[in-house]
Amino acid sequence: MANPKRRHSHARGAKRRTHYKLEVPGLSRCTHCGAMVLPHRACPVCGYYKKRKYEAAITAPTANE
Template sequence: MPVPAKRRSSSKGRRGRANKGLAKKTLAKCSKCGKPTMPHHVCPFCGNYQGKEIIKSKVKKKAGSKK
């Protein structure tokens, strides 16, 4: 039975597998403000979803209250 010349240590194997679950999050663009948002979610920047304003955004208020 063949034996591997150099065995990978258990910690080295675990270290490699540690990043296996990391995946890039898919981002959609908001149709109104164009900022990246989570798909099927209300835009956190302008509060729009499918062309309707669902939540009155806090960002707008802050922008309006700027000195």
């Protein structure tokens, strides 16, 4: 296996790592309730996708549960 012949500086490594970053998810509005939703997924608030109800809305657990 090949090994580096010379040591790379910290700046050179930092320049390479500038592309390691998080991407912002592409959110869109739900056509039924207006909540922000990931594309191609049912709305977590109302359960609609492409003007059709697909699943029950996800509710937050209460203190009793």
